[in-house]
Amino acid sequence: MKRINEYKKLFGVEKEIDLTVLKKTYRDLVKQWHPDKFQDGDAMKVEAEVQSRRVIDGYHFLMSIAPETRDANKEAYTATINEGIADYHHKGMVLEITFLDGTTYEYFGVTPAVFQKMINSDKINRFAKRAIYPNYIYRKTKKSMEPA
Numbered sequence: 001m002k003r004i005n006e007y008k009k010l011f012g013v014e015k016e017i018d019l020t021v022l023k024k025t026y027r028d029l030v031k032q033w034h035p036d037k038f039q040d041g042d043a044m045k046v047e048a049e050v051q052s053r054r055v056i057d058g059y060h061f062l063m064s065i066a067p068e069t070r071d072a073n074k075e076a077y078t079a080t081i082n083e084g085i086a087d088y089h090h091k092g093m094v095l096e097i098t099f100l101d102g103t104t105y106e107y108f109g110v111t112p113a114v115f116q117k118m119i120n121s122d123k124i125n126r127f128a129k130r131a132i133y134p135n136y137i138y139r140k141t142k143k144s145m146e147p148a
Contacts, residue, residue, distance in 0.1 A: 001093055001109045004065065004137065007058035017066040026059040064139040065108075073140070080105075081133055085125050090115040095132065096141070107136040 008014070011025045033052045038045035063069055070077070083100040090096075095110040095118075114131060121127035 003061065004108060007062050010054065010058050011062060013062065017062050019063070019066055019068050022059070022062055022066070026055065029055045061139070065137050070138075077105075077140075081129065085128065088118075088124075095136075097128070097132075104141045105138050106141050107132055107138045109136050
């Protein structure tokens with residue numbers, strides 16, 4: 001949640017993420033912080049490189065959790081979560097679940113107590129379908145490579 005709030009603050013997003021506004025803000029921030037605007041040796045060039053990387057990372061992150069993006073990928077997401085869970089990891093408030101098809105999703109704001117209930121459940125995927133998938137912001141992080 002910290003990362004979500006940090007990126008929302010950077011882009012001036014207060015509630016829901018609107019892709020049109022996000023794209024415009026992204027373009028403006030890239031223009032403002034593009035490293036080519038500064039001369040070599042200028043102290044601001046180093047800061048601009050850091051800020052431009054932060055802007056790019058934030059843009060891609062917010063795009064991945066935007067409601068429009070989730071809606072567009074709803075069918076594939078539903079198919080993936082119905083496959084079953086292959087592996088999971090919990091760190092901080094982020095639960096990372098890898099599904100049987102090799103796709104990995106991150107769920108943000110999952111407390112240690114909820115994670116403990118999940119791993120103590122006799123049917124982990126059933127618990128996740130009821131308590132995790134519909135209740136937490138998520139994003140697709142990676143699709144594993146096809147077997148050799």
